[in-house]
Amino acid sequence: MREVDGEKYYDISEICGMLHNRLSQDEIQTHFQNNKIQGIKIEDHWYATNEAIDKFEEEVIYKDIYFSELHQIDLKKILLKGRILDIGGGGEGIIGQFAGPNVISIDPSERELKEAESDCVKIIMDGKDLKFLDEAFDTVAIFFTMMYISKPDQKKVLKEAYRVLKSKGELFLWDLTIPDRPETEKDTYAVKLEVDIGKKKITTGYGTRWGKKYNLERYLDLGKKVGFNVIEQDVNGETFFIRFKKS
Numbered sequence: 001m002r003e004v005d006g007e008k009y010y011d012i013s014e015i016c017g018m019l020h021n022r023l024s025q026d027e028i029q030t031h032f033q034n035n036k037i038q039g040i041k042i043e044d045h046w047y048a049t050n051e052a053i054d055k056f057e058e059e060v061i062y063k064d065i066y067f068s069e070l071h072q073i074d075l076k077k078i079l080l081k082g083r084i085l086d087i088g089g090g091g092e093g094i095i096g097q098f099a100g101p102n103v104i105s106i107d108p109s110e111r112e113l114k115e116a117e118s119d120c121v122k123i124i125m126d127g128k129d130l131k132f133l134d135e136a137f138d139t140v141a142i143f144f145t146m147m148y149i150s151k152p153d154q155k156k157v158l159k160e161a162y163r164v165l166k167s168k169g170e171l172f173l174w175d176l177t178i179p180d181r182p183e184t185e186k187d188t189y190a191v192k193l194e195v196d197i198g199k200k201k202i203t204t205g206y207g208t209r210w211g212k213k214y215n216l217e218r219y220l221d222l223g224k225k226v227g228f229n230v231i232e233q234d235v236n237g238e239t240f241f242i243r244f245k246k247s
């Protein structure tokens with residue numbers, strides 16, 4: 001990030017992360033060259049402001065998304081106990097909005113954390129390298145974050161969740177089974193959600209490229225491999241929920 005006249009400008013690798021790696025760095029470079037992202041060149045490298053990246057997301061990326069049917073998620077029946085860690089808590093920050101001041105929300109993206117309208121502590125941190133001591137939390141939540149993390153890193157994140165949980169602590173995981181690609185030109189798939197957190201219903205959507213083989217069985221298996229017991233699982237269309245417990 002560079003600051004020019006008080007305005008923050010992000011480079012291609014930062015933009016790649018901000019767009020959840022939906023585009024490669026080369027693709028982003030091409031969008032700069034074709035003026036799809038309005039940017040400036042500093043020392044021969046492209047940079048863009050938050051506003052320009054948002055505009056690009058709105059005008060180019062969202063047009064290329066295949067949306068699922070609306071899925072309803074009811075958090076009212078979920079009890080998150082004690083001190084709660086929310087991994088990947090930027091974006092909508094659903095867990096922070098739901099459980100408020102008991103939540104510490106971490107996310108590697110400052111931009112995503114700032115976007116979240118939640119009343120909780122927010123810390124810039126990577127889920128695969130948590131800076132908390134062992135057994136610091138009663139509960140860990142991962143709400144539609146695993147779908148943005150590569151397969152090798154997903155195991156690291158679950159291992160870290162296990163490490164920072166107290167004995168008998170619980171991990172609540174929500175995510176989706178990415179369906180096979182139907183006949184469509186659109187190269188991103190997004191699940192449309194309406195999440196009931198009690199005081200309000202939040203409509204949102206989480207998107208990713210087709211082709212990732214992520215599903216319920218994969219997470220059940222990974223969770224067990226890092227030491228968790230499975231207490232509950234529930235499938236709702238393409239979305240699912242798993243409640244794991246540390247012995």
Ligand SMILES: C[S@@+](CC[C@H](N)C(=O)[O-])C[C@H]1O[C@@H](n2cnc3c(N)ncnc32)[C@H](O)[C@@H]1O
Nearest residue numbers: 088090091092093094107109112126127143145
């Ligand atoms: C769909 S978004 C936000 C989901 C969020 N839980 C919510 O309630 O809206 C997924 C988030 O995962 C974050 N993320 C990606 N890689 C991560 C990692 N290694 N550790 C923690 N968060 C990560 C992204 O920065 C992004 O904010």
